Amino acid sequence: MARTIAIKAAVCGVSPEAPNALLPSSARVIAKAHAAFDTRGRAAFLFEQTMTEPLSNIPGGMRYYFGREARLRRAVEDAVMSVFDGWGYEEIAAPAVDYYALFERGMGHEEARRSFRFTDTDGRLLALRPDVTSAVARAAATLFAQASRPLRLCYAASVFRQRPRSHAEWKRQVRQLGCELIGAGGEEADLEVLLIAAEVLERLGLGYRITVNHAGVFNGLAAQLALADAERESARGLIDTRDAAGLQSFLASRGGDGAGEAVPLARELARLSGKREVLDEALALAFDDGRVAGALKALERTWQVIETIGLEESFEVDLGDVSGLDYYTGLVFRIYVEGAGARVGGGGRYDELTANFGAREPAVGFVLDLDAVSEVLLRGGVFGVRGAGDASSSDVAAGSPGERFREARERRARGERIRLG
């Protein structure tokens, strides 16, 4: 007791000798010490403690969620999952810990390396899942090998990354809401997933823009230009950062070694974003190569449907979106919402992924970052979330414990929200 008071007295600036003198009589001064402790004293007290007591520290990139934010996240997750359910998607829960090799195959070496890794009892390398798609693709090829197609699966799961991709993406634990349509190819399957994404964003009342691209455009041009791996990454970097001048001098420096036909479109990729006119311009520049023109025509068919259902204001063609394409084989899309400085989700077609697990089949899907979306909604969205002490909750009257708990059980059985005093 004396020690507690010494600490409390210390944080509000009373000299160390004083508390003992105060102890016997002056209850008023002690009460004052308490008051100071509870307001401005607490911060100083906690700070002093952290210097010697690391338990109060939270590892970088991790955090608590509570109160209104926790309720909002729950409500957003429920709303999104109900949209997935409405389109016939079944929830799947994947292991949080899996073999590192799974993610290396599923995401590629560079992305998988960002995961938290540790070893199993037999020495095999494990990882805390850095994504969910890898495990879903493996399940499709193994667990659901005999199930009828297409498979429609969705999930809400936390993923973990040890290293962030950028400063704005510093979190190490992110909750992903995603869906995967496996065993269905073509633009119709692509559109199904695009429209689910649009419905989710509309349901959440967010102003959004979804950019669409096709992996075949850049990959086809890189093949025509016969770019070596390092050159391909340079070109990708220049296009991805929209460095139009840098891209043109890069292409000029490579000279015309028989790949000249690919150059007119390649040099414009950094600035080709917009609506239908972008596709028209790209098609005019593309020389009649099966892969590039095919990719552009597929995008055009997708765009046609987007226009037909009147969503072209919320969508945009972005041929310069070429980062992290290795995963994708067809449609690629990214989701931006008003109020967020970085993209909040994305997806696309990855027809080669399941082949890594033994059975190649078409697949398309997307994920939404619950954390990023909730942050936007928390700062001022129209998406409703109930308050902590809403009208329907009422206190249980005083009485003996037996009476109180009987009343509490009866009222709970009627579905009322109660709060014990």
Next chain:
Amino acid sequence: MLTIAIAKGRMQHDALELLGRAGVRVSEEALRSRRLAVEDEEGRYRFIFVKPQDVPVYVEHGIADCGVVGRDVLLETGADVLQPLDLRIGCCRLAVAARKGLKVEEAGMLHVATKYPRVAAAHFGSRGVPVEIIGLSGSVELAPVLGLADCIVDLVETGRTLAENELEVVETITESTARLVVNRASYQLKSAAVASLVAAVSGAVNKGREES
């Protein structure tokens, strides 16, 4: 309205002058004030003036939609931002400089003092030279003079400061100029406003180039 972050100091004047030629003007009065956020005369843009290394931070988080900052800063911070335009102002180079007569091959483990630890580590790492990077925040030229480091990696504009401290450029790592940078989300969500800014500034850059 677009928010544009401008790097304070070295290139601030040139950047505002270039934007002025592109039709984006801030009144003299607003510039003379000590306010850190001012609007242009037509109320289409808001400018914020921050330290160069903070420009990519504001833009990456989307607090500023666009920014004007040197390529040196972008390389060092590794910021994930779009860089649609080379403004061709603030020309300088990132270089390795050492005391006259230093033989790099004979130094064994090189001690490198710099404000650009990432650039320096990547440069020496790419050639397999073992180095110890000593991070400083200013007056880097002093380090080799006093024996803290064998050489420095720093921005060289005219080379005068180097010469006055009896240092010379050993090699140029890369050239640097000011870039117009854009936040990834703003590029999509405010595409019309960003596109018109990029077009106007691009026109001013090219015009300036033809005249010079």
